[in-house]
Amino acid sequence: MIGRRKTPQRKASARPSRTGLLNQLSGWLQHHRLSAADSLVRVIENPGSSLLTWLVIGIALALPVGLNVALDNVSQVSDGWESPAQISLFLQDGAATEEAQQLASELAEHKDVAGTRFISREEALNEFRELSGFADVLANLQENPLPNLILVTPLVTLDEPAVSALRAELEENSVVAEAVLDMEWLQRLNTLMELSRRIVLAVGGMLVVGVLLILGNTIRLAIENRRDEIVIVKLVGGSNGFVRRPFLYTGLWYGVGGGVLAAILVSSALWFLEDPISDLALLYESAFYLSGLGVMGALNLVILGGLLGLAGAWLAVSRHLVHIEPQ
Amino acid sequence: MITFDRVSKRYDEGHDALREINLHIGSEDFVFLTGHSGAGKSTMLRLIMLMDRPTRGQVIVNGQDLAAVRSRGIPKHRRNIGVVFQNHRLLFDRTVFDNVALPLVIAGYEHREIGRRVRAALDKVGLLDREWAMPKALSGGEQQRVGIARAVVGKPRILLADEPTGNLDPTLSAEIMNLFEQFNQVGVTVLIASHDLALISRLRHRIITLKQGYLISGGAQ
Numbered sequence A: 001m002i003g004r005r006k007t008p009q010r011k012a013s014a015r016p017s018r019t020g021l022l023n024q025l026s027g028w029l030q031h032h033r034l035s036a037a038d039s040l041v042r043v044i045e046n047p048g049s050s051l052l053t054w055l056v057i058g059i060a061l062a063l064p065v066g067l068n069v070a071l072d073n074v075s076q077v078s079d080g081w082e083s084p085a086q087i088s089l090f091l092q093d094g095a096a097t098e099e100a101q102q103l104a105s106e107l108a109e110h111k112d113v114a115g116t117r118f119i120s121r122e123e124a125l126n127e128f129r130e131l132s133g134f135a136d137v138l139a140n141l142q143e144n145p146l147p148n149l150i151l152v153t154p155l156v157t158l159d160e161p162a163v164s165a166l167r168a169e170l171e172e173n174s175v176v177a178e179a180v181l182d183m184e185w186l187q188r189l190n191t192l193m194e195l196s197r198r199i200v201l202a203v204g205g206m207l208v209v210g211v212l213l214i215l216g217n218t219i220r221l222a223i224e225n226r227r228d229e230i231v232i233v234k235l236v237g238g239s240n241g242f243v244r245r246p247f248l249y250t251g252l253w254y255g256v257g258g259g260v261l262a263a264i265l266v267s268s269a270l271w272f273l274e275d276p277i278s279d280l281a282l283l284y285e286s287a288f289y290l291s292g293l294g295v296m297g298a299l300n301l302v303i304l305g306g307l308l309g310l311a312g313a314w315l316a317v318s319r320h321l322v323h324i325e326p327q
Numbered sequence B: 001m002i003t004f005d006r007v008s009k010r011y012d013e014g015h016d017a018l019r020e021i022n023l024h025i026g027s028e029d030f031v032f033l034t035g036h037s038g039a040g041k042s043t044m045l046r047l048i049m050l051m052d053r054p055t056r057g058q059v060i061v062n063g064q065d066l067a068a069v070r071s072r073g074i075p076k077h078r079r080n081i082g083v084v085f086q087n088h089r090l091l092f093d094r095t096v097f098d099n100v101a102l103p104l105v106i107a108g109y110e111h112r113e114i115g116r117r118v119r120a121a122l123d124k125v126g127l128l129d130r131e132w133a134m135p136k137a138l139s140g141g142e143q144q145r146v147g148i149a150r151a152v153v154g155k156p157r158i159l160l161a162d163e164p165t166g167n168l169d170p171t172l173s174a175e176i177m178n179l180f181e182q183f184n185q186v187g188v189t190v191l192i193a194s195h196d197l198a199l200i201s202r203l204r205h206r207i208i209t210l211k212q213g214y215l216i217s218g219g220a221q
């Protein structure tokens, strides 16, 4: 309510008379400054409970925002994969390797095809042996069970139905036993991503409501603690707005502090993950790098925190302050 | 300045605190309000400052019918009235200076002006040297004087006091009454509720007497 600084003389514009709107305004601004400073001092004077409130808000905000940043990164990766859908042509057992190689180079000329790669059954077996670790089992096999394979990469410009049509056309070829379009997993991934986004959104929504309730409760306690003071201020003519102001600022400081903590939490989590992820990216020969929160993202978090703080304080204040009337 | 027109106040439990009160207090008057405990003195003051509304009748303060003042208008109404409470009602975590400054901060005065006026008010009640003390460090009489300084610092046109000399020794009581008279001399309408008959009868001001909610003397001038 009123400032607790013990120096009443502060640098303020000298205006002895207080008639006119301008003076009203400057008085109003002065009380805003006083309330903001006084609330901040109160928040800082109780570092224990304030830190706890900040942490709760920070974690609640960091969780959905961090997950969202993670999803952004995953979709950045999958976007990179999206364009070259691949058609695997498994060739008839009877087809000779030369015949298959010829087909591969013929198909490379096809108007819808960007390129082809021929993988002979021996190559395929070797690769499988190395990757699977089933070398011993494979050694016991009488003959190579794998077919010759041509990997066809359609033009990037083709849309999904066109790629499907191409697959059907390639399957017509008498040498081809089966043509498989490797796009399903991508669709699955996309569906999964969409689902995850919605889950993050729902979780985020719930956490926001939680933050509002926590803030509301914190402010309610602050109001209870200063009940006598509120009564006195109302008795000497303090308006509801005047009484409300310091509590709104308290909410704002809690929210802003929580937002700053959330930004720090998300950034440190990303920093913590950066090394293993770039190692992983290197393994997959990907140019992928982890994109972080950014200055704007951090700023938005702080603003979001501040707005939530204000909203929570407003909730508490509008519910509890009107009931405190001098008796 | 203050008019009561057939004012009755019945509390929820069915107890009549005021019954058909007719009363007029002129501008710049100095009036005592007396009567036994429970006679309705505090209730009258509460109606004037809109801490409560009458059950029946009309209260007019400074030309304004209080029935027309909505809850939004109450703060503005109270800013025109200085009140000294029986139990001081000070902010105990604020300095004497901040306590006295409160009405000025609420009214939106500028800092330098606040400092000037608060010191003038504290000087009046003889507490200028205790400016930065906390109320807990003051005696009962000193706390009462802080309350008086807060009531007059905003230069209200009306000053209400509920048992301002409640637990003070006779010398201090007389001093405080003298203070109220000084404010009255500069044009403030003063209404003091008190049952210290010995003190108030010596002061030769108009005395309104209440008994069980009835006004039994001093209603008309």
Ligand SMILES: Nc1ncnc2c1ncn2[C@@H]1O[C@H](COP(=O)(O)OP(=O)(O)OP(=O)(O)O)[C@@H](O)[C@H]1O
Residues within 6 Å of the ligand: B011, B012, B013, B015, B016, B017, B035, B036, B037, B038, B039, B040, B041, B042, B043, B044, B195
């Ligand atoms: N909030 C309330 N609810 C119910 N009854 C009340 C309330 N306030 C006062 N009363 C009753 O109204 C009557 C008048 O009370 P009031 O406080 O006006 O008396 P008073 O003259 O100020 O007495 P005192 O000298 O003891 O302060 C009393 O009988 C009291 O019990």
Ligand SMILES: [Mg+2]
Residues within 6 Å of the ligand: B041, B042, B043, B162
């Ligand atoms: Mg009383």
